[in-house]
Amino acid sequence: MTPTTSIRNSRDSSRELQVEFAIVLHWVGVAILAYFLVELAFQAWPVALLQPAWLDIMIGFLVSRGITPLTGALLVAAASVLNPQSRPLANRAVLLRRMASWVALGYLLLIPVQIYSGAKLLQTRKQESTQLFTQASRAVEAIRKANTPAELRRAYEQVPGNKAPLPDPLPQPFPVIRERLAEAISANTKRAEYEFGNNMSSVWQRSLGLAFGNTLRVLILFLGFAAIGRRSPHHATLLQGLLVRHQGRMANGHLHGRHHFDSVIDKKWMETEDEQSRG
Secondary structure (H helix, E strand, C coil): CHHHHHHHHHHHHHHHHHHHHHHHHHHHHHHHHHHHHHHHHHHHCCCCCCHHHHHHHHHHHHHHHCHHHHHHHHHHHHHHHHHHCCHEEEEEEEHHHHHHHHHHHHHHHHHHHHHHHHHHHHHHHHHHHHHHHHHHHHHHHHHHHCCCCCHHHHHHHCCCCCCCCCCCCCCCHHHHHHHHHHHHHHHHHHHHHHHHHHHHHHHHHHHHHHHHHHHHHHHHHHHHHHHCCCCCCCCCCCCHHHHHHHHHHHHHHHHHHHHHHHCCCCCHHHCCCHHHHHC
């Protein structure tokens, strides 16, 4: 066997291994993406787009599991690079990279959506608690206005939450029971309001920290998908387009500032030493 033939056989063997590995990468990437989509479907069902609780759950899922589809997309894109002669691999990679651009933009949209859902959840919780406290205050007022044991029992039933039933007959005189019951419920309501205020302050702080952390994770996932996503093989990736646009703005801003100072500073102060010596 001549050296040329040996080199050719080695290249053919390496090429076959490369093609085989490209196929492995492709189908592993497809399997990862399919696994993620199945999990997403089960997590999203039943769909409730207008419910803040559903939005909050889905945002948490998409942020915590975002690395999974990003890895799958990377493997599918890499497979077409290893084996560019395969038309099926190339076509799927083109479609997936086009979709990756939309996924990147979708992750950016999660930032305002998570702010909306978090604020609505906290607002709903506050409204529900306020209604309970108002209902308890009205029940206390009704208890104090009760003139008979029957009216007292009806007023007591208006107190929200689980409570022990009043004994029958009453163990103490009606006026004593009425006053003590009103005082106990009023004290419990005030204590609950105080504890709720403290809890809401802690919840707001935790929510802000969680929102900040999710925002950072969303931006990282956006960068990943933007680095993969592009409209076609003849276009730059979404991330490259954004970087070029940003650099163009920086350059335009620098030139604009240079012209601005040129108009402010007298030109004779901007002459070079050679020009001054020639003068």
